[in-house]
Amino acid sequence: MAKKVFLTEDEIPRQWYNIQADMPTPLLPPLHPGTGQPVTPDLLTPIFPMSLIEQEVSQERWIDIPDEVMDAYTIWRPSPLYRAERFEKLLDAPVKIYFKNEGVSPAGSHKPNTAVPQAYYNKMAGVKRIATETGAGQWGSALAFAGKLFGIQIKVYMVKVSYEQKPYRRLMMMTWGADCVASPTNTTEAGRRILALDPNSPGSLGIAISEAVEDASGREDTNYSLGSVLNHVMLHQTVIGLEALKQMNKIGEYPDVVVGCAGGGSNFAGLAFPFIRDKIAGKKMQVIAAEPTSCPTMTRGPFAYDFGDTDKRTPLLAMHTLGHDFVPASIHAGGLRYHGMAPLVSQLVLDGLIEPRAYHNLDTFKAGVMWAQTEGFIPAPETNHAIAAVMEVARQAKEEGKEKTILFNWSGHGLVDLAAYDAYLGGKLTDHILPQEDIDRALAAIAAHPVPPKR
Numbered sequence: 001m002a003k004k005v006f007l008t009e010d011e012i013p014r015q016w017y018n019i020q021a022d023m024p025t026p027l028l029p030p031l032h033p034g035t036g037q038p039v040t041p042d043l044l045t046p047i048f049p050m051s052l053i054e055q056e057v058s059q060e061r062w063i064d065i066p067d068e069v070m071d072a073y074t075i076w077r078p079s080p081l082y083r084a085e086r087f088e089k090l091l092d093a094p095v096k097i098y099f100k101n102e103g104v105s106p107a108g109s110h111k112p113n114t115a116v117p118q119a120y121y122n123k124m125a126g127v128k129r130i131a132t133e134t135g136a137g138q139w140g141s142a143l144a145f146a147g148k149l150f151g152i153q154i155k156v157y158m159v160k161v162s163y164e165q166k167p168y169r170r171l172m173m174m175t176w177g178a179d180c181v182a183s184p185t186n187t188t189e190a191g192r193r194i195l196a197l198d199p200n201s202p203g204s205l206g207i208a209i210s211e212a213v214e215d216a217s218g219r220e221d222t223n224y225s226l227g228s229v230l231n232h233v234m235l236h237q238t239v240i241g242l243e244a245l246k247q248m249n250k251i252g253e254y255p256d257v258v259v260g261c262a263g264g265g266s267n268f269a270g271l272a273f274p275f276i277r278d279k280i281a282g283k284k285m286q287v288i289a290a291e292p293t294s295c296p297t298m299t300r301g302p303f304a305y306d307f308g309d310t311d312k313r314t315p316l317l318a319m320h321t322l323g324h325d326f327v328p329a330s331i332h333a334g335g336l337r338y339h340g341m342a343p344l345v346s347q348l349v350l351d352g353l354i355e356p357r358a359y360h361n362l363d364t365f366k367a368g369v370m371w372a373q374t375e376g377f378i379p380a381p382e383t384n385h386a387i388a389a390v391m392e393v394a395r396q397a398k399e400e401g402k403e404k405t406i407l408f409n410w411s412g413h414g415l416v417d418l419a420a421y422d423a424y425l426g427g428k429l430t431d432h433i434l435p436q437e438d439i440d441r442a443l444a445a446i447a448a449h450p451v452p453p454k455r
Protein backbone atom coordinates (compact mmCIF):
# COMPACT_ATOMS: atom_id res chain seq x y z
CA MET A 1 0.00 0.00 0.00
CA ALA A 2 1.03 3.63 -0.53
CA LYS A 3 2.88 5.36 2.28
CA LYS A 4 0.75 8.49 2.00
CA VAL A 5 -2.84 9.30 1.10
CA PHE A 6 -3.36 12.69 -0.49
CA LEU A 7 -6.43 14.73 -1.21
CA THR A 8 -6.61 17.39 -3.90
CA GLU A 9 -7.19 21.01 -2.90
CA ASP A 10 -10.81 20.85 -4.00
CA GLU A 11 -11.34 17.94 -1.61
CA ILE A 12 -10.59 20.13 1.45
CA PRO A 13 -13.89 20.18 3.37
CA ARG A 14 -15.86 23.39 2.76
CA GLN A 15 -17.57 23.25 6.16
CA TRP A 16 -16.44 22.64 9.72
CA TYR A 17 -18.24 20.09 11.87
CA ASN A 18 -19.93 21.34 15.04
CA ILE A 19 -20.28 18.45 17.49
CA GLN A 20 -22.69 20.49 19.65
CA ALA A 21 -25.42 19.42 17.20
CA ASP A 22 -24.91 15.74 18.06
CA MET A 23 -23.79 15.58 21.70
CA PRO A 24 -25.85 13.27 23.91
CA THR A 25 -25.56 15.77 26.79
CA PRO A 26 -25.60 19.45 25.86
CA LEU A 27 -22.87 21.72 27.21
CA LEU A 28 -23.42 23.55 30.46
CA PRO A 29 -23.34 27.30 29.84
CA PRO A 30 -20.34 29.46 30.80
CA LEU A 31 -21.19 31.53 33.87
CA HIS A 32 -20.57 35.18 34.65
CA PRO A 33 -17.96 35.20 37.42
CA GLY A 34 -19.78 37.95 39.32
CA THR A 35 -23.43 36.94 39.04
CA GLY A 36 -23.12 33.18 38.56
CA GLN A 37 -25.65 33.53 35.70
CA PRO A 38 -25.04 32.26 32.14
CA VAL A 39 -22.92 34.78 30.23
CA THR A 40 -24.54 36.95 27.62
CA PRO A 41 -22.72 38.00 24.43
CA ASP A 42 -22.22 41.57 25.71
CA LEU A 43 -19.66 40.24 28.21
CA LEU A 44 -17.63 38.81 25.35
CA THR A 45 -17.96 41.49 22.65
CA PRO A 46 -15.15 43.68 24.10
CA ILE A 47 -12.66 40.91 23.28
CA PHE A 48 -14.19 38.66 20.56
CA PRO A 49 -15.84 39.44 17.21
CA MET A 50 -19.56 38.56 17.07
CA SER A 51 -19.00 35.95 14.33
CA LEU A 52 -16.83 33.90 16.71
CA ILE A 53 -19.25 34.37 19.62
CA GLU A 54 -22.00 33.03 17.34
CA GLN A 55 -19.88 30.02 16.46
CA GLU A 56 -19.21 29.46 20.16
CA VAL A 57 -22.90 28.89 20.88
CA SER A 58 -24.07 27.59 17.51
CA GLN A 59 -26.06 24.35 17.39
CA GLU A 60 -25.78 24.08 13.58
CA ARG A 61 -24.07 20.84 12.57
CA TRP A 62 -22.14 22.32 9.64
CA ILE A 63 -20.59 25.80 9.43
CA ASP A 64 -19.31 27.17 6.13
CA ILE A 65 -15.59 27.94 5.85
CA PRO A 66 -15.23 31.41 4.29
CA ASP A 67 -13.52 31.59 0.86
CA GLU A 68 -10.65 33.73 2.20
CA VAL A 69 -9.96 31.08 4.85
CA MET A 70 -10.15 28.28 2.26
CA ASP A 71 -7.67 30.22 0.16
CA ALA A 72 -5.21 30.53 3.07
CA TYR A 73 -5.76 26.86 4.03
CA THR A 74 -4.40 25.82 0.62
CA ILE A 75 -0.94 27.07 1.70
CA TRP A 76 -0.58 23.77 3.60
CA ARG A 77 -3.89 21.88 3.40
CA PRO A 78 -4.90 19.21 2.70
CA SER A 79 -2.36 17.62 5.03
CA PRO A 80 -1.20 14.11 4.13
CA LEU A 81 -2.33 10.96 5.92
CA TYR A 82 0.57 8.58 6.42
CA ARG A 83 0.90 4.92 7.27
CA ALA A 84 3.68 4.41 9.85
CA GLU A 85 4.86 1.00 8.67
CA ARG A 86 8.40 1.32 9.98
CA PHE A 87 7.13 2.19 13.44
CA GLU A 88 4.64 -0.69 13.22
CA LYS A 89 7.50 -3.08 12.46
CA LEU A 90 9.45 -1.83 15.45
CA LEU A 91 6.46 -2.39 17.74
CA ASP A 92 5.88 -5.86 16.32
CA ALA A 93 2.20 -5.79 17.25
CA PRO A 94 -0.90 -6.68 15.17
CA VAL A 95 -1.67 -3.00 14.45
CA LYS A 96 -1.87 -0.69 11.47
CA ILE A 97 -0.92 2.86 12.43
CA TYR A 98 -2.05 5.89 10.43
CA PHE A 99 -1.23 9.47 11.29
CA LYS A 100 -2.38 12.84 10.08
CA ASN A 101 0.66 15.05 9.62
CA GLU A 102 -0.27 18.51 10.87
CA GLY A 103 3.42 19.43 11.07
CA VAL A 104 3.32 20.55 7.42
CA SER A 105 1.80 23.96 8.20
CA PRO A 106 4.00 27.09 8.16
CA ALA A 107 4.10 27.21 11.98
CA GLY A 108 4.71 23.45 12.12
CA SER A 109 1.53 22.37 13.92
CA HIS A 110 -2.27 22.21 13.75
CA LYS A 111 -2.57 25.69 15.28
CA PRO A 112 -2.90 27.67 12.00
CA ASN A 113 -6.18 25.79 11.30
CA THR A 114 -7.84 28.12 13.80
CA ALA A 115 -5.37 31.04 13.76
CA VAL A 116 -6.30 31.78 10.15
CA PRO A 117 -10.10 31.91 10.64
CA GLN A 118 -9.71 33.83 13.91
CA ALA A 119 -7.53 36.46 12.24
CA TYR A 120 -9.97 36.56 9.31
CA TYR A 121 -13.10 37.11 11.45
CA ASN A 122 -11.31 39.80 13.48
CA LYS A 123 -10.23 41.52 10.27
CA MET A 124 -13.85 41.46 9.06
CA ALA A 125 -14.88 43.08 12.37
CA GLY A 126 -12.38 45.92 11.83
CA VAL A 127 -9.97 44.83 14.58
CA LYS A 128 -6.40 46.15 14.19
CA ARG A 129 -4.55 44.28 16.91
CA ILE A 130 -4.89 40.93 18.75
CA ALA A 131 -3.35 39.97 22.09
CA THR A 132 -2.85 36.32 22.89
CA GLU A 133 -0.90 33.90 25.06
CA THR A 134 1.29 31.02 24.01
CA GLY A 135 2.75 28.02 25.81
CA ALA A 136 5.24 26.21 23.65
CA GLY A 137 5.18 29.06 21.15
CA GLN A 138 3.27 27.05 18.57
CA TRP A 139 0.07 29.04 18.99
CA GLY A 140 1.84 32.41 19.12
CA SER A 141 3.74 31.65 15.95
CA ALA A 142 0.59 30.39 14.21
CA LEU A 143 -1.29 33.57 15.09
CA ALA A 144 1.71 35.72 14.09
CA PHE A 145 1.62 34.06 10.66
CA ALA A 146 -2.17 34.41 10.35
CA GLY A 147 -2.10 38.02 11.57
CA LYS A 148 0.37 38.89 8.85
CA LEU A 149 -1.87 37.28 6.20
CA PHE A 150 -4.77 39.54 7.22
CA GLY A 151 -2.85 42.68 8.24
CA ILE A 152 -3.44 42.45 12.01
CA GLN A 153 -0.76 43.34 14.58
CA ILE A 154 -0.16 40.47 17.04
CA LYS A 155 1.06 40.75 20.64
CA VAL A 156 2.05 37.45 22.26
CA TYR A 157 2.48 36.77 25.99
CA MET A 158 4.70 33.69 26.01
CA VAL A 159 4.98 31.52 29.14
CA LYS A 160 8.39 32.40 30.55
CA VAL A 161 9.76 28.88 30.86
CA SER A 162 9.04 28.24 27.17
CA TYR A 163 10.31 31.69 26.18
CA GLU A 164 13.63 30.72 27.72
CA GLN A 165 13.62 27.12 26.43
CA LYS A 166 12.55 28.05 22.91
CA PRO A 167 14.18 31.22 21.57
CA TYR A 168 13.54 30.16 17.98
CA ARG A 169 9.76 30.25 18.42
CA ARG A 170 10.08 33.89 19.47
CA LEU A 171 12.16 34.55 16.36
CA MET A 172 9.52 32.93 14.17
CA MET A 173 6.92 35.25 15.67
CA MET A 174 9.17 38.25 15.08
CA THR A 175 9.83 37.14 11.50
CA TRP A 176 6.08 37.19 10.91
CA GLY A 177 6.02 40.68 12.40
CA ALA A 178 4.57 39.95 15.87
CA ASP A 179 5.70 41.27 19.24
CA CYS A 180 6.49 38.57 21.83
CA VAL A 181 7.20 39.03 25.56
CA ALA A 182 7.94 36.62 28.44
CA SER A 183 4.95 36.19 30.79
CA PRO A 184 4.52 37.13 33.63
CA THR A 185 5.44 40.68 32.59
CA ASN A 186 5.37 43.80 34.72
CA THR A 187 3.25 45.59 32.12
CA THR A 188 -0.10 44.19 33.27
CA GLU A 189 -1.78 44.14 36.66
CA ALA A 190 -2.17 40.37 36.44
CA GLY A 191 1.53 39.91 35.71
CA ARG A 192 2.60 42.25 38.51
CA ARG A 193 0.42 40.38 40.99
CA ILE A 194 2.09 37.09 40.13
CA LEU A 195 5.60 38.58 40.21
CA ALA A 196 4.94 40.08 43.63
CA LEU A 197 4.14 36.57 44.93
CA ASP A 198 6.97 34.86 43.06
CA PRO A 199 9.56 36.96 41.22
CA ASN A 200 10.91 33.76 39.62
CA SER A 201 7.55 32.46 38.45
CA PRO A 202 8.06 30.17 35.40
CA GLY A 203 4.69 31.39 34.17
CA SER A 204 1.81 29.24 33.02
CA LEU A 205 -0.81 29.36 30.31
CA GLY A 206 -3.35 30.49 32.92
CA ILE A 207 -1.19 33.52 33.81
CA ALA A 208 -0.41 34.40 30.18
CA ILE A 209 -4.14 34.25 29.33
CA SER A 210 -4.84 36.73 32.17
CA GLU A 211 -2.26 39.12 30.75
CA ALA A 212 -3.54 38.89 27.18
CA VAL A 213 -7.20 39.29 28.24
CA GLU A 214 -6.26 42.33 30.33
CA ASP A 215 -4.35 43.83 27.38
CA ALA A 216 -7.32 43.28 25.04
CA SER A 217 -9.96 44.57 27.47
CA GLY A 218 -7.97 47.74 28.05
CA ARG A 219 -7.68 48.80 24.39
CA GLU A 220 -10.37 49.74 21.92
CA ASP A 221 -8.38 48.56 18.88
CA THR A 222 -7.47 45.17 20.38
CA ASN A 223 -9.23 41.82 20.63
CA TYR A 224 -8.19 38.64 22.36
CA SER A 225 -7.67 35.28 20.76
CA LEU A 226 -7.36 31.83 22.33
CA GLY A 227 -5.54 28.95 20.65
CA SER A 228 -7.48 26.13 22.30
CA VAL A 229 -10.23 25.27 24.85
CA LEU A 230 -13.14 27.29 23.35
CA ASN A 231 -15.84 25.72 21.19
CA HIS A 232 -15.03 27.75 18.08
CA VAL A 233 -11.39 26.60 18.23
CA MET A 234 -12.45 22.93 18.36
CA LEU A 235 -14.80 23.68 15.46
CA HIS A 236 -12.06 25.09 13.21
CA GLN A 237 -9.78 22.16 13.94
CA THR A 238 -12.34 19.63 12.67
CA VAL A 239 -10.96 20.22 9.19
CA ILE A 240 -8.30 17.68 10.29
CA GLY A 241 -10.72 14.86 11.09
CA LEU A 242 -12.95 15.59 8.11
CA GLU A 243 -9.96 15.27 5.78
CA ALA A 244 -8.82 12.12 7.63
CA LEU A 245 -12.27 10.52 7.18
CA LYS A 246 -12.03 11.07 3.42
CA GLN A 247 -8.47 9.77 3.32
CA MET A 248 -9.26 6.63 5.32
CA ASN A 249 -12.29 6.10 3.13
CA LYS A 250 -10.12 6.31 -0.01
CA ILE A 251 -8.11 3.31 1.15
CA GLY A 252 -11.08 1.42 2.56
CA GLU A 253 -10.02 1.84 6.18
CA TYR A 254 -11.75 2.96 9.37
CA PRO A 255 -9.93 3.27 12.71
CA ASP A 256 -10.66 1.06 15.72
CA VAL A 257 -8.80 3.56 17.87
CA VAL A 258 -8.42 7.34 17.44
CA VAL A 259 -5.71 9.06 19.49
CA GLY A 260 -4.58 12.62 20.13
CA CYS A 261 -2.62 14.47 22.79
CA ALA A 262 -4.60 17.03 24.76
CA GLY A 263 -3.48 20.30 26.33
CA GLY A 264 -6.59 22.45 25.90
CA GLY A 265 -8.03 19.77 23.63
CA SER A 266 -7.99 21.31 20.16
CA ASN A 267 -5.83 19.00 18.02
CA PHE A 268 -7.39 16.00 19.70
CA ALA A 269 -10.90 17.35 19.09
CA GLY A 270 -10.01 18.34 15.54
CA LEU A 271 -9.14 14.79 14.60
CA ALA A 272 -11.56 12.96 16.89
CA PHE A 273 -14.87 14.85 16.72
CA PRO A 274 -15.86 13.78 13.18
CA PHE A 275 -15.19 10.17 14.27
CA ILE A 276 -17.02 10.64 17.59
CA ARG A 277 -20.00 11.68 15.48
CA ASP A 278 -20.01 8.11 14.14
CA LYS A 279 -19.46 6.73 17.64
CA ILE A 280 -22.51 8.64 18.91
CA ALA A 281 -24.43 7.09 16.00
CA GLY A 282 -23.43 3.62 17.21
CA LYS A 283 -20.04 2.84 15.63
CA LYS A 284 -17.76 0.83 17.94
CA MET A 285 -14.47 2.57 18.47
CA GLN A 286 -12.09 3.72 21.16
CA VAL A 287 -11.10 7.39 21.39
CA ILE A 288 -8.10 8.22 23.58
CA ALA A 289 -6.92 11.64 24.78
CA ALA A 290 -3.32 11.62 26.07
CA GLU A 291 -2.14 14.08 28.72
CA PRO A 292 0.98 14.39 30.92
CA THR A 293 1.06 12.85 34.43
CA SER A 294 2.43 16.22 35.59
CA CYS A 295 -0.72 18.03 34.42
CA PRO A 296 -3.40 15.33 34.70
CA THR A 297 -6.45 17.50 34.06
CA MET A 298 -8.82 14.78 32.83
CA THR A 299 -7.43 11.80 34.72
CA ARG A 300 -7.19 13.46 38.16
CA GLY A 301 -9.02 16.80 37.96
CA PRO A 302 -12.75 16.99 38.79
CA PHE A 303 -15.42 18.28 36.42
CA ALA A 304 -16.16 21.68 37.92
CA TYR A 305 -16.87 25.29 37.12
CA ASP A 306 -13.57 27.16 36.97
CA PHE A 307 -11.88 30.14 35.40
CA GLY A 308 -9.92 29.70 32.20
CA ASP A 309 -7.14 31.91 33.56
CA THR A 310 -5.24 32.44 36.77
CA ASP A 311 -6.33 36.03 37.46
CA LYS A 312 -10.06 35.13 37.25
CA ARG A 313 -10.85 37.34 34.28
CA THR A 314 -12.65 34.82 32.07
CA PRO A 315 -16.16 33.38 32.52
CA LEU A 316 -16.46 30.20 34.56
CA LEU A 317 -16.36 27.16 32.29
CA ALA A 318 -17.69 23.71 33.16
CA MET A 319 -14.67 21.53 32.53
CA HIS A 320 -12.13 19.15 33.96
CA THR A 321 -9.73 21.34 35.90
CA LEU A 322 -6.84 21.25 38.33
CA GLY A 323 -7.74 24.72 39.62
CA HIS A 324 -7.03 28.06 37.96
CA ASP A 325 -3.93 28.78 40.05
CA PHE A 326 -2.35 25.39 39.43
CA VAL A 327 1.13 25.90 37.97
CA PRO A 328 2.26 22.71 36.24
CA ALA A 329 5.85 21.47 36.39
CA SER A 330 8.11 22.99 33.75
CA ILE A 331 7.98 20.06 31.34
CA HIS A 332 9.00 20.71 27.74
CA ALA A 333 5.56 19.91 26.37
CA GLY A 334 4.58 23.53 27.03
CA GLY A 335 1.34 23.19 25.08
CA LEU A 336 0.08 20.57 27.56
CA ARG A 337 0.71 22.73 30.66
CA TYR A 338 -2.86 23.98 31.09
CA HIS A 339 -4.99 23.59 34.21
CA GLY A 340 -8.29 23.13 32.34
CA MET A 341 -9.68 21.24 29.37
CA ALA A 342 -12.06 22.22 26.58
CA PRO A 343 -15.67 22.05 27.88
CA LEU A 344 -16.62 20.03 24.78
CA VAL A 345 -13.91 17.44 25.43
CA SER A 346 -14.69 17.44 29.18
CA GLN A 347 -18.39 16.73 28.60
CA LEU A 348 -17.60 13.93 26.15
CA VAL A 349 -15.22 12.41 28.72
CA LEU A 350 -18.08 12.47 31.26
CA ASP A 351 -20.35 10.83 28.71
CA GLY A 352 -17.87 8.01 28.26
CA LEU A 353 -17.16 8.81 24.61
CA ILE A 354 -13.52 9.76 25.25
CA GLU A 355 -11.04 7.82 27.37
CA PRO A 356 -8.34 10.01 28.96
CA ARG A 357 -4.93 8.52 29.77
CA ALA A 358 -1.83 10.11 31.31
CA TYR A 359 1.80 9.47 30.35
CA HIS A 360 5.10 10.06 32.10
CA ASN A 361 7.52 12.63 30.70
CA LEU A 362 10.36 10.18 30.07
CA ASP A 363 8.09 7.62 28.41
CA THR A 364 6.85 10.27 26.00
CA PHE A 365 10.37 11.26 24.95
CA LYS A 366 11.35 7.61 24.61
CA ALA A 367 8.33 7.19 22.31
CA GLY A 368 9.29 10.31 20.33
CA VAL A 369 12.86 9.13 19.79
CA MET A 370 11.67 5.67 18.70
CA TRP A 371 9.36 7.41 16.27
CA ALA A 372 12.09 9.69 14.90
CA GLN A 373 14.42 6.72 14.45
CA THR A 374 11.87 4.82 12.36
CA GLU A 375 9.53 7.31 10.67
CA GLY A 376 12.14 10.06 10.43
CA PHE A 377 10.04 13.08 11.43
CA ILE A 378 10.96 14.50 14.85
CA PRO A 379 7.73 15.09 16.79
CA ALA A 380 6.86 18.01 19.06
CA PRO A 381 7.08 17.04 22.77
CA GLU A 382 3.28 17.39 22.95
CA THR A 383 2.85 14.96 20.05
CA ASN A 384 5.07 12.46 21.87
CA HIS A 385 2.20 11.93 24.32
CA ALA A 386 0.00 10.72 21.48
CA ILE A 387 2.77 8.40 20.29
CA ALA A 388 3.14 7.00 23.82
CA ALA A 389 -0.60 6.28 23.80
CA VAL A 390 -0.35 4.58 20.40
CA MET A 391 2.43 2.37 21.78
CA GLU A 392 0.27 1.42 24.76
CA VAL A 393 -2.64 0.52 22.47
CA ALA A 394 -0.28 -1.57 20.32
CA ARG A 395 1.07 -3.36 23.39
CA GLN A 396 -2.45 -4.19 24.55
CA ALA A 397 -3.41 -5.41 21.06
CA LYS A 398 -0.41 -7.72 21.13
CA GLU A 399 -1.26 -9.07 24.57
CA GLU A 400 -4.86 -9.67 23.55
CA GLY A 401 -3.87 -11.01 20.11
CA LYS A 402 -6.32 -8.58 18.49
CA GLU A 403 -5.77 -6.70 15.21
CA LYS A 404 -6.30 -2.98 15.46
CA THR A 405 -6.24 0.01 13.12
CA ILE A 406 -5.04 3.11 14.92
CA LEU A 407 -5.30 6.67 13.68
CA PHE A 408 -3.59 9.49 15.53
CA ASN A 409 -2.93 13.16 15.18
CA TRP A 410 0.72 13.99 14.60
CA SER A 411 0.03 17.49 15.89
CA GLY A 412 3.37 19.10 15.13
CA HIS A 413 7.08 18.71 14.47
CA GLY A 414 9.73 19.23 17.10
CA LEU A 415 12.38 21.02 15.07
CA VAL A 416 12.08 24.12 17.21
CA ASP A 417 12.00 21.96 20.36
CA LEU A 418 15.41 20.38 20.00
CA ALA A 419 16.47 21.84 23.36
CA ALA A 420 13.97 19.41 24.87
CA TYR A 421 15.57 16.51 23.02
CA ASP A 422 18.98 17.78 24.13
CA ALA A 423 17.81 17.62 27.74
CA TYR A 424 16.32 14.15 27.25
CA LEU A 425 19.32 12.71 25.41
CA GLY A 426 21.64 14.27 28.00
CA GLY A 427 19.77 12.48 30.81
CA LYS A 428 18.58 15.75 32.34
CA LEU A 429 14.84 15.11 32.19
CA THR A 430 12.89 13.55 35.01
CA ASP A 431 9.34 12.31 35.54
CA HIS A 432 6.96 14.54 37.44
CA ILE A 433 4.49 12.59 39.49
CA LEU A 434 2.16 15.06 41.00
CA PRO A 435 1.55 14.64 44.76
CA GLN A 436 -2.15 14.57 45.69
CA GLU A 437 -1.52 17.48 48.15
CA ASP A 438 -0.62 19.74 45.21
CA ILE A 439 -3.87 18.91 43.46
CA ASP A 440 -5.86 19.33 46.67
CA ARG A 441 -4.25 22.73 47.30
CA ALA A 442 -5.12 23.96 43.81
CA LEU A 443 -8.64 22.56 44.00
CA ALA A 444 -9.31 24.43 47.26
CA ALA A 445 -9.21 27.58 45.11
CA ILE A 446 -12.34 26.52 43.24
CA ALA A 447 -14.32 25.24 46.21
CA ALA A 448 -16.54 28.33 46.26
CA HIS A 449 -17.54 28.10 42.59
CA PRO A 450 -21.01 26.92 41.52
CA VAL A 451 -21.19 23.13 41.27
CA PRO A 452 -22.22 21.77 37.87
CA PRO A 453 -25.54 19.91 38.17
CA LYS A 454 -25.42 16.12 37.80
CA ARG A 455 -27.17 15.09 34.59
Ligand SMILES: Cc1ncc(COP(=O)(O)O)c(C=O)c1O
Binds near residue numbers: 135227228262263
Ligand atom coordinates in the same frame (compact mmCIF):
# COMPACT_ATOMS: atom_id res chain seq x y z
C1 LIG B 1 2.31 20.52 18.59
C2 LIG B 1 1.27 20.71 19.64
N1 LIG B 1 0.47 19.67 19.95
C3 LIG B 1 -0.49 19.80 20.88
C4 LIG B 1 -0.67 20.98 21.58
C5 LIG B 1 -1.71 21.03 22.64
O1 LIG B 1 -2.77 21.90 22.39
P1 LIG B 1 -4.20 21.39 22.05
O2 LIG B 1 -4.60 20.42 23.11
O3 LIG B 1 -5.06 22.58 22.01
O4 LIG B 1 -4.10 20.72 20.72
C6 LIG B 1 0.12 22.08 21.29
C7 LIG B 1 -0.08 23.36 21.99
O5 LIG B 1 0.68 24.26 21.93
C8 LIG B 1 1.11 21.94 20.29
O6 LIG B 1 1.91 22.95 19.99
